[in-house]
Amino acid sequence: MNTTSTPAMLPPLTWKEKLPSIGTLGTLIALLLACLFFATQSDRFLTSENFSLVLQQVMVVGVIAIGQTLIILTAGIDLSCGMVMALGGIVMTKLAVELGLPAPLAILCGIGVTAAFGLVNGLLVTKIKLPPFIVTLGTLNIAFAITQLYSNAQTVTDLPPAMTWLGSTFRIGGTSVAYGVVLMLLMYLGMWFWLRETAAGRHVYAVGNNPEATRLTGIATERVLLGVYVLAGVFYGVAALLSVARTGVGDPNAGQTENLDAITAVVLGGTSLFGGRGVILGSLIGAVIVGVLRNGLTLMGTPSVYQVLITGILVILAVAIDQLSRKGGR
């Protein structure tokens, strides 16, 4: 019956395909280069105490970047992350200080507010089909305004100790480690497992790759998207707690550098802005790069405006590499 029976041959793997995603590898190399450079510039850079400080500075951006990674993997973007975090921080501190709510309950309420913002973002993206860029640009301003109105632009002080516990440290050998850093690392490991080893996690990638094809296989793509935005909101809430714990106050002006730093961390970490490809641990490395740059440049006595300049250049570089490597793939 068959006129020809040549099997459809598939090409063998080349060494390039066997390598892990080039993006993540490049991020590691960039981190090593940055560390090498700063080590030659400052004696204080390569000390365990300094490294512990960098991680503490990184933990807020790092946790926001988890949520941001999830959204970018679905080919979206969240510009509101830092402002939503600031609102969460104000809500939890004000509820605890002014209404006298027990700290755990106040924290849960704060996380509830950031998750609700995630839900609003997600509903606007999935139900009304608005582009995530515009939606989150709107919620960025809304969250900022609510934060200022609710707090009267006043910092919330005299927090109960339970709210700042994650900022305290314990010692491993001679190095002090903040509990918040441990929490961040655990969340990264958890999300890495979820994205890599579970069906729900793989569906996040599938939606980012080809939403229509994913829908046709019977996956409820809207539910995946909505879940991702809500989950990201939860991570912003946890980041709010970490920010409160680190600074010891509820700051209505928090989140302003973290907003873009988190996106920078994700992009530096090799996650594609076009969606569907990336490794979440790359975002952690990306966040550390941002932290190392800020820390190293500060140690060198460089004015902080140069830190902003360099992060800006790095983001564009990372996106350019993403774009060029995709040309080869497709």
Next chain:
Amino acid sequence: MSTNQKLVMQAKGLVKRYGHVTALDGTDFELRAGEILAVIGDNGAGKSSLIKALSGATIPDEGEILLDGKLINFRSPIDARRAGIETVYQDLAVAAAMSISENLFLGRELRRLGFLGNWLRMLDKKKMLQESIARMQELKVGIRSMTQPVETLSGGQRQCVAVGRAAAFAQHVVIMDEPTAALGVKEGNMVLDLIRRVRDRGLPVVLISHNMPHVFEVADRIHVARLGKRAAVLNPKKISMSDTVAVMTGAMPADKIPAECLAH
């Protein structure tokens, strides 16, 4: 094909209106066991509406669809899939950055047994990989590695993955909507070979195509859609390609078709 062959899928008097446009005007449809039925028709003849109704993508306003003699009511493509009808689309519906094996099992992943699967919801990647290899070998799709991302494949190879996925999971029917339209000659032939192998394994195939040589190469019968109805069912071994086009465009009315050219 003999007339006494079992009907796998049947539609009677399907009507579908979009506003004042009648896309389906009481069309009938019959798919027999073990055949490749080509569905052809000019633009607007109602072939996509027919396929959408059969695959659950739209709900017809009137008429009934029977699968293995039982009345069915699909509300979504997922319903059709659960009933054992898999559809392959022309635009290479795969997740490019994901592996072949992941694409095959997308939406029906296998979980590990015990604590890892039930509590951590961990996927059984090894089992999915083994089953992917087995299923693709059954269809003689030569695979070097099921773990390579689909984007490293050519268009034809990607379509083979999509056809392979449909064939591996379909219990009753595989519907292919212009599977070769986006492909070159060689790649198109590769997919046609695969379609034949799917049929030879016993799955009936509905093939929607604009490509007459492809239709004549693989089809056992040709369903001609015209003006929202079924104009005729032709026998590709008897009728010529130009007469088929004449039936499709209406240049040859149904009652002028020589009797031996009709498929029974």
